[in-house]
Amino acid sequence: MRQYLQCGRFGFNLSQRPLVMGILNVTPDSFSDGGRYQSLAFAFERAEQMIRDGADIIDIGGESTRPGSPSVPVQEELDRVMPVIYALRELGHALSIDTCKPEVMREAIIAGADMINDINAFRAPGAIEAVADSDCGLCIMHMQGTPQDMQAQPAYQDVVGEVSAFLRERVEALLAAGVMRDRVTIDPGFGFGKSVEHNVALLRSISQMQRDLGLPVLAGLSRKSMIGALTGRSVEQRLAGSLGAALAAVAQGARIVRVHDVAETVDALKVWNAASCEN
Ligand code: 7PM
Numbered sequence: 001m002r003q004y005l006q007c008g009r010f011g012f013n014l015s016q017r018p019l020v021m022g023i024l025n026v027t028p029d030s031f032s033d034g035g036r037y038q039s040l041a042f043a044f045e046r047a048e049q050m051i052r053d054g055a056d057i058i059d060i061g062g063e064s065t066r067p068g069s070p071s072v073p074v075q076e077e078l079d080r081v082m083p084v085i086y087a088l089r090e091l092g093h094a095l096s097i098d099t100c101k102p103e104v105m106r107e108a109i110i111a112g113a114d115m116i117n118d119i120n121a122f123r124a125p126g127a128i129e130a131v132a133d134s135d136c137g138l139c140i141m142h143m144q145g146t147p148q149d150m151q152a153q154p155a156y157q158d159v160v161g162e163v164s165a166f167l168r169e170r171v172e173a174l175l176a177a178g179v180m181r182d183r184v185t186i187d188p189g190f191g192f193g194k195s196v197e198h199n200v201a202l203l204r205s206i207s208q209m210q211r212d213l214g215l216p217v218l219a220g221l222s223r224k225s226m227i228g229a230l231t232g233r234s235v236e237q238r239l240a241g242s243l244g245a246a247l248a249a250v251a252q253g254a255r256i257v258r259v260h261d262v263a264e265t266v267d268a269l270k271v272w273n274a275a276s277c278e279n
Helices: 036-052 074-091 102-111 127-132 159-176 196-203 206-213 225-231 239-251 262-275
Strands: 004-007 010-013 019-025 057-061 094-098 115-118 137-141 184-187 256-259
Touching (some): 057 074, 074 094, 159 206, 196 239, 225 239, 239 256, 256 262
Parallel strands (some): 019 256, 115 137, 137 184
């Protein structure tokens, strides 16, 4: 498998240790809102803390993807995300933008985003064109249905086969548009149109998926309902379960973990890495 990820201003060597992507939500519901300036100041502090804690990539999300949530207008998402990109881009860490919208992708790349993380796998008209002529990293995620209806009735004949086939098709679409393979990561999309059993099957198949597609896997399990189902814990009490999930993903070979709790995950991975046989 490819061990190098081109990510805008950065080139990551994926053979040394798994990377940590820290989640930075910039949706109004993630703040006790005192207006845009307070939101920006808060986001900046959170990002600085995640960097001190050892995050490699900051994933900035301005579009709530909560199941059942309405979509956000383009201008609203730009107003949330762009000031954060400008504020953070001099911190010297890779910035990822979690968006499905080609307009947001274009503006973010112009402003200096290093990665585009699209839970819709660049299926929106114009999305591939928006990212093709840049050198930013790309995350292609699988989702069954839409954020509005995805958890209603998740169903598969063969979840691992179907998710792999979908990701393969999306990779081919990007490559056909001239995207270099070393920019691409794949993500099974835990919790996006999946039951607990589907999620567990996918977690157990990361290694196979990575081998079959020849691309690094990014895994986002942090605090998700699957952790709640396995532990019986509420979302505020899922730290230990999430650390277990991150280590399980890395044990399967995942190269990037997307997490809320950066400091704790970095510690867990340091210990994991010291004992890992691949070094
Ligand atoms: C509500 C439900 C709020 C779900 C937030 C979420 C992923 C992602 C998200 C992931 C990639 C969350 C999700 N999850 N991007 N964006 N992979 N690549 O729990 O698993 O953070 S949003």
